[in-house]
Amino acid sequence: AAPGSVPGRSNRSAVPGPSPVGGTGARLAAGPEMHFGFQTVTEEERREKIYQVFENVAKKYDVMNDSMTLGIHRVWKDILVHKMNPCPGTLLLDVAGGTGDIAFRFINYVRSVRQRQLQRKLKHHQNLSWQEIFESYQKDEFNSLGDSQVVVCDINREMLKVGKQKAEHLGYSEGLSWVLGNAEELPFDDDKFDVYTIAFGIRNVTRIDLALQEAYRVLKPGGRFLCLEFSHVSNPLLSRLYDLYSFQVIPVLGEVIAGDWRSYQYLVESIRQFPPQEELKVMIEDAGFFKVDYENLNFGIVAIHSGFKL
Amino acid sequence: QARRARGRRGGRQQQPGSASGSGSGSGLGSGSDSGSGSGSGSARPQPPEPSLLRFLVCPLSKRPLRYEEATNELINEELGIAYPIIDGIPNMVPEAARMTRQKAPAEGSERP
Numbered sequence: 001a002a003p004g005s006v007p008g009r010s011n012r013s014a015v016p017g018p019s020p021v022g023g024t025g026a027r028l029a030a031g032p033e034m035h036f037g038f039q040t041v042t043e044e045e046r047r048e049k050i051y052q053v054f055e056n057v058a059k060k061y062d063v064m065n066d067s068m069t070l071g072i073h074r075v076w077k078d079i080l081v082h083k084m085n086p087c088p089g090t091l092l093l094d095v096a097g098g099t100g101d102i103a104f105r106f107i108n109y110v111r112s113v114r115q116r117q118l119q120r121k122l123k124h125h126q127n128l129s130w131q132e133i134f135e136s137y138q139k140d141e142f143n144s145l146g147d148s149q150v151v152v153c154d155i156n157r158e159m160l161k162v163g164k165q166k167a168e169h170l171g172y173s174e175g176l177s178w179v180l181g182n183a184e185e186l187p188f189d190d191d192k193f194d195v196y197t198i199a200f201g202i203r204n205v206t207r208i209d210l211a212l213q214e215a216y217r218v219l220k221p222g223g224r225f226l227c228l229e230f231s232h233v234s235n236p237l238l239s240r241l242y243d244l245y246s247f248q249v250i251p252v253l254g255e256v257i258a259g260d261w262r263s264y265q266y267l268v269e270s271i272r273q274f275p276p277q278e279e280l281k282v283m284i285e286d287a288g289f290f291k292v293d294y295e296n297l298n299f300g301i302v303a304i305h306s307g308f309k310l
Numbered sequence: 311q312a313r314r315a316r317g318r319r320g321g322r323q324q325q326p327g328s329a330s331g332s333g334s335g336s337g338l339g340s341g342s343d344s345g346s347g348s349g350s351g352s353a354r355p356q357p358p359e360p361s362l363l364r365f366l367v368c369p370l371s372k373r374p375l376r377y378e379e380a381t382n383e384l385i386n387e388e389l390g391i392a393y394p395i396i397d398g399i400p401n402m403v404p405e406a407a408r409m410t411r412q413k414a415p416a417e418g419s420e421r422p
Contacts, residue, residue: 149361160399177362180401187369187393187402 034206037269043206050204051156053263054098058158060258061099062166067253068264076302077199080228081105083295083304084195088114088146093193093218095183095211096201097152098159100166100176107172110148117146149175151193154201155182184210188218195219199228203274212287219309225289231296231303232276238299246271277303358384358400368393369402385410 036046057064065073080102086092088110094102125132154160160178167176181187183198184207196215205211215225233239246268254264275283277294280303284292289307296303358366358377367374368386375384375393383392384400390411394401 151362151365155403157396157399157401161397164397164399177359178399179362179366180396180399180403180406181369182403185369185404187367187400188365189367189372189374192365 035270035273037266037273046206049266050206053266054156054204055158056260057258057263058098058156058162061159061162062101064254064258064264067257068250072298073200076228076297077101077105079297080197080199080226080304081109083306084109084197084224084226086110086113086148086195088117088148090148091192091194092148092150093186093188093196094150094152095186095196095198095215096154096204097197097199098154098156098163098201100152100163100172102197102199103150103152103163103176104167104170104172106150107145107148107175110145114144114146114148145175147175149177151177151179151188153179153181153183153186155180184214186214186218190217191220192218193220193223195224195226197226197228200230202227202229203270208275208283209287212284212289216288216309221309223309225284225305225307225309227280227284227305229280229303229305230271230274231280231294231300233300235299242301277305280305358395358398362400366400366402370404383408 032043033040034043034046035041036049041049054061069076084092084106086106086109090106090110092103092106094106097103152160152163154163157180160180164178167173179187183201183205196219198211198215202208202211212225219225233242250268251261251265254267255261258264274280277296277300281292281294284305284307287307288309290310292305292307294303294305363375363377363384366384368389368391370391371386371389373386373388375386377383378385378392381392382395384395384402385392390409391404391407392410393407
């Protein structure tokens with residue numbers, strides 16, 4: 001990316017938190033500075049370090065999610081898909097969707113909506129011809145998803161591998177595809193998708209403004225942008241408890257379960273560095289989205305931002 | 311074991327349409343490997359889902375790509391670059407692309 005051009009960058013350097021430590025002399029030549037958790041690194045280093053983090057944790061990603069959030073992450077993801085409320089025929093792009101959690105939920109959701117659709121159709125038929133009765137027994141196998149499709153895009157090969165294996169293991173194949181791609185430079189054409197989701201991924205994107213612009217580009221007019229991400233807790237008491245849990249418990253869990261406390265240290269630090277709800281809302285609006293709104297879950301530990309391309 | 315591996319490979323190549331390799335009727339006992347995913351990795355080309363090919367474009371120029379079955383790559387003729395497909399997953403990052411021509415494409419002017 002061309003250095004020093006985009007306003008989005010200056011937004012992020014104004015994020016509250018520990019200010020970048022000195023030693024800029026040697027680093028200036030290599031590029032603009034950014035944060036990796038609480039460290040200061042160049043853009044290139046940040047991308048590499050983040051890639052490494054997810055390469056290391058990929059296999060234990062789901063287990064760690066369950067332990068760190070005591071399984072609550074499942075509820076958050078369920079809420080995201082319920083908020084999406086997709087109807088059969090929806091085309092979803094799930095970015096940074098690595099292990100497939102959102103994609104699988106999406107498929108389950110449209111499948112059950114489709115089921116109910118078909119059942120209602122059958123119930124309303126008073127006089128079925130033999131032909132129709134015969135067809136209803138065909139089990140409608142080729143349209144159980146109603147032509148819905150989800151494309152999972154992630155930049156990390158290891159995460160995609162885990163996701164693909166999970167899909168095979170759980171029996172998801174129809175309407176699901178996997179692509180290795182960069183959220184800042186999506187390999188998709190304009191105006192293609194009905195919904196774009198990024199769950200717990202945008203925090204790890206180096207140029208959030210570019211990712212938001214790409215999201216806008218690939219969505220159809222009328223399409224919806226949904227972002228599920230850790231955010232800021234405003235309640236001071238809760239904030240202290242949350243910090244305590246984050247910095248004392250999570251890295252330890254990371255070491256015990258995944259053998260990697262450093263990656264989880266990065267994770268909790270990156271949550272603190274990420275823009276709070278209002279700031280992210282402004283960034284989303286800057287990318288061109290309308291009706292941008294957010295919903296706090298668990299007092300702001302997590303927030304769902306939503307916007308529309310009109 | 312060697313026979314098993316050969317059977318698996320044969321099954322996959324005979325069914326270009328099924329990226330997840332459900333291995334039916336290849337006659338070499340590969341019916342059991344539907345859950346094994348992309349274990350042994352190297353020279354077994356898994357073509358991408360046909361529906362996916364409809365959406366994919368070059369991330370740099372956003373222009374359509376051509377699927378080349380021989381090398382299992384997605385080729386952007388204009389820029390002369392080819393994106394590999396590894397384990398059935400298209401690798402759509404410019405860093406992974408291979409140049410199909412000798413001279414370098416004008417990358418700087420292509421970026422939006």
